[in-house]
Amino acid sequence: MNKTVQAQVQGKSPPPLKTNEKWSRDGIAALFNLPMNDLLFKAQTVHRENFNPNHVQVSRLLSIKTGGCPEDCKYCPQASSYDTGVEADKLMQVDQVVAEAQKAKEAGATRYCMGAAWRSPKDRDVTQVAAIIAGVKALGMETCATLGMLTPEQAVTLKHAGLDYYNHNIDTSEEFYGDVITTRTFQDRLDTLGHVRDAGMSVCCGGILGMGESGEDRVGMLHVLANMDRPPESVPINLLMRVEGTPLADVDDLDPLDFVRTIAVARIIMPESHVRLSAGRENMSDEMQAMCFFAGANSIFSGEKLLTAGNPGDDKDHALFARLGLEPEPFDAEQPAP
Ligand code: SAM
Ligand code: DTB
Ligand code: SF4
Numbered sequence: 001m002n003k004t005v006q007a008q009v010q011g012k013s014p015p016p017l018k019t020n021e022k023w024s025r026d027g028i029a030a031l032f033n034l035p036m037n038d039l040l041f042k043a044q045t046v047h048r049e050n051f052n053p054n055h056v057q058v059s060r061l062l063s064i065k066t067g068g069c070p071e072d073c074k075y076c077p078q079a080s081s082y083d084t085g086v087e088a089d090k091l092m093q094v095d096q097v098v099a100e101a102q103k104a105k106e107a108g109a110t111r112y113c114m115g116a117a118w119r120s121p122k123d124r125d126v127t128q129v130a131a132i133i134a135g136v137k138a139l140g141m142e143t144c145a146t147l148g149m150l151t152p153e154q155a156v157t158l159k160h161a162g163l164d165y166y167n168h169n170i171d172t173s174e175e176f177y178g179d180v181i182t183t184r185t186f187q188d189r190l191d192t193l194g195h196v197r198d199a200g201m202s203v204c205c206g207g208i209l210g211m212g213e214s215g216e217d218r219v220g221m222l223h224v225l226a227n228m229d230r231p232p233e234s235v236p237i238n239l240l241m242r243v244e245g246t247p248l249a250d251v252d253d254l255d256p257l258d259f260v261r262t263i264a265v266a267r268i269i270m271p272e273s274h275v276r277l278s279a280g281r282e283n284m285s286d287e288m289q290a291m292c293f294f295a296g297a298n299s300i301f302s303g304e305k306l307l308t309a310g311n312p313g314d315d316k317d318h319a320l321f322a323r324l325g326l327e328p329e330p331f332d333a334e335q336p337a338p
Contacts, residue, residue: 173220239280267296
């Protein structure tokens, strides 16, 4: 007896299935439960149908406004309520950021991602960030920013300044979200993502694994991402960087194979998205990263620093790419972002 019939027999309504749902939770959970070889084979097959399997998109991050954030995200070293040793700084000047972006371009990065530790920017902050974006865009790089919650008008201003991508993560499942952040809601995040889409920008949206979430939460997070009207063009999957002073500093290790499985499932259910092997590579072996690339990850952050935390750096990454026969994905500056 199928679930619907069973529910009808028991006089209960079946679980709601939205008409536009592309992937059900059960369907996603079934992928997670495949034998590893079947899951990886499927993911690599989907990957090859959509991308050059040996190309990896390279982005570089810069924290343009560090620390002092009023939010309480339990993973974050930049929240002012945790004693993590991160000093609060003012928004950087245009020239300083453009000079850093130029260096990143020379080192081979094609997308420049600028992060600010704000709950939401003030309009005057957006004016200043718009000038920064215009300067970086003029170098011929793709631009991305992550500034917290936006109003529809702020999203339009950033788009007009030349912003290609906006990063705003859902971070985890809707069910686990309240255990991690209490100062803004899951729906607040979806609202900002809607404003970003309405302004015509590409969306970068993903989450963090290893925060003590369950397997069901990982299913729930990917379920939300894959069922967006348009799935995010870029899906960062971060492995929690446990920072002393944050409430999640001592959370247990995640099984690395559960991380790889999540990448593989993301690849299968969002076949056209770039899946980014994001924060946490500093704590991964070459072998684990190789498995993530085989599972369909095709983007990384390069450089020795993420926003405040460490990253492997160019020398290690060049050696890794050489070991695996990978190449940076070429970027055609003439092509508009999807
Ligand atoms: N304040 C803005 C916001 O929260 O949207 C932008 C910056 S915030 C640092 C960007 C993202 O970085 C977060 O949504 C989270 O997914 C990720 N992040 C922050 N701290 C992290 C950590 N310790 N480990 C892994 N990812 C982290
Ligand atoms: C994302 O998903 N990960 C990046 C980027 N988007 C902004 C940030 C990772 C931050 C890691 C902790 C730190 O450097 O402070
Ligand atoms: Fe602030 Fe963003 Fe860190 Fe949350 S993740 S505390 S909003 S900087």
